[in-house]
Amino acid sequence: xxxxxxxxxxxxxxxxxxxxxxxxxxxxxxxxxxxxxxxxxxxxxxxxxxxxxxxxxxxxxxxxxxxxxxxxxxxxxxxxxxxxxxxxxxxxxxxxxxxxxxxxxxxxxxxxxxxxxxxxxxxxxxxxxxxxxxxxxxxxxxxxxxxxxxxxxxxxxxxxxxxxxxxxxxxxxxxxxxxxxxxxxxxxxxxxxxxxxxxxxxxxxxxxxxxxxxxxxxxxxxxxxxxxxxxxxxxxxxxxxxxxxxxxxxxxx
Numbered sequence: 001x002x003x004x005x006x007x008x009x010x011x012x013x014x015x016x017x018x019x020x021x022x023x024x025x026x027x028x029x030x031x032x033x034x035x036x037x038x039x040x041x042x043x044x045x046x047x048x049x050x051x052x053x054x055x056x057x058x059x060x061x062x063x064x065x066x067x068x069x070x071x072x073x074x075x076x077x078x079x080x081x082x083x084x085x086x087x088x089x090x091x092x093x094x095x096x097x098x099x100x101x102x103x104x105x106x107x108x109x110x111x112x113x114x115x116x117x118x119x120x121x122x123x124x125x126x127x128x129x130x131x132x133x134x135x136x137x138x139x140x141x142x143x144x145x146x147x148x149x150x151x152x153x154x155x156x157x158x159x160x161x162x163x164x165x166x167x168x169x170x171x172x173x174x175x176x177x178x179x180x181x182x183x184x185x186x187x188x189x190x191x192x193x194x195x196x197x198x199x200x201x202x203x204x205x206x207x208x209x210x211x212x213x214x215x216x217x218x219x220x221x222x223x224x225x226x227x228x229x230x231x232x233x234x235x236x237x238x239x240x241x242x243x244x245x246x247x248x249x250x251x252x253x
Contacts, residue, residue, distance in 0.1 A: 036072055038081070044118055048122075055164070056164045062150065063127075067101075076116070084105050084107050085105060086118075100119075103117070125152045126153060129148055129163055130147050131178065131179050132144070132179065135176070135177040137173055140171070146165070156182055157182070163182075163183070170191070190223040199233075200215065201213065203249070206252075
């Protein structure tokens with residue numbers, strides 16, 4: 001009882017147990033810092049940097065990736081790895097690629113492939129698409145509207161990182177974007193290919209090699225791939241077709 005009360009009092013006043021004469025030794029309770037295989041962290045960072053560069057179609061030099069390892073499961077029984085391949089980067093379900101992360105990897109050690117789960121705190125600095133000028137709602141993003149800045153991704157809102165320039169150009173701004181603000185997928189969408197009331201080019205496919213081309217009225221708006229309602233101008237017959245291009249719709253019978 002006395003020892004327990006002494007421990008609580010020492011912690012409360014910030015006194016180290018080892019600094020007091022006659023204090024009980026607690027060294028046997030200390031947990032040693034984990035030692036990870038040599039090359040694991042460097043291999044993880046290299047693999048992740050390569051994947052980000054490939055995904056965004058940019059040079060690897062534009063990305064700085066570092067991870068502070070927190071846990072590796074199962075505990076490695078080898079001391080060194082020759083290479084690491086990070087798996088499942090696109091299937092984490094997360095809208096962030098920084099901060100606390102846990103990913104499966106395949107490590108090459110002693111001539112064998114070893115499956116591991118690597119967890120830690122990830123930091124990424126890389127290209128971010130930003131607005132060069134204020135962009136109003138409904139604006140179609142052009143190359144002159146944007147810049148590409150190299151920023152720490154931890155400063156960005158969820159979803160802003162990992163957005164390629166090609167995925168932004170030609171998109172329609174959903175809501176006003178301030179100059180200098182990052183642009184990412186949640187802020188833009190596909191421009192309308194068909195507007196309600198448009199006269200569209202209609203292709204009716206009724207069998208292999210059998211196509212009839214005519215015109216119809218669009219009864220609702222749509223983007224590429226959308227199924228929309230149509231009306232034939234002469235018969236007023238209602239149809240449904242898939243948007244295939246700018247003011248182009250296909251109906252399959």
